[in-house]
Amino acid sequence: xxxxxxDAIRLWTRATLSRPPSPPLGLRSWSHxxxxxxxxxxxxxxxxxxxxxxxxxxPSAETLGPATPVMVLGEAVDPRRGWGRLFGLxxxxxxxxxxxxxxxxxxxxxxxxxLDPATGSDIVWGWSSRA
Numbered sequence: 001x002x003x004x005x006x007d008a009i010r011l012w013t014r015a016t017l018s019r020p021p022s023p024p025l026g027l028r029s030w031s032h033x034x035x036x037x038x039x040x041x042x043x044x045x046x047x048x049x050x051x052x053x054x055x056x057x058x059p060s061a062e063t064l065g066p067a068t069p070v071m072v073l074g075e076a077v078d079p080r081r082g083w084g085r086l087f088g089l090x091x092x093x094x095x096x097x098x099x100x101x102x103x104x105x106x107x108x109x110x111x112x113x114x115l116d117p118a119t120g121s122d123i124v125w126g127w128s129s130r131a
Contacts, residue, residue: 003114004069004125006036015042015077026118036069041076048076048094054102061107064128072099074122099124
């Protein structure tokens with residue numbers, strides 16, 4: 001499986017962020033108009049070791065346009081941790097299998113996973129429908 005290569009991507013998260021993370025895939029900035037989504041999970045809301053909790057933070061494939069790529073980033077953010085972010089405590093890893101399963105539960109197809117060649121971060125992706 002080859003990862004999607006959108007020209008622009010929009011950040012989708014329930015977290016309240018003072019500063020968003022860098023976009024994946026070597027993109028320079030987030031775009032509010034982009035169709036493609038990158039989901040940043042919020043560890044302060046739910047137990048992200050639970051499939052239902054992870055799935056609840058991903059938009060349903062039915063709510064997006066046809067063949068829209070959605071990526072789920074491998075690290076969740078916990079904005080409650082304040083100064084702990086300076087020491088790497090504001091982020092936690094979410095298992096690849098849980099993120100892939102959550103995409104499947106939310107109706108995505110052609111699900112895949114790989115390391116982001118630009119950042120080395122683990123990403124999973126799915127498409128809202130087949131092209």
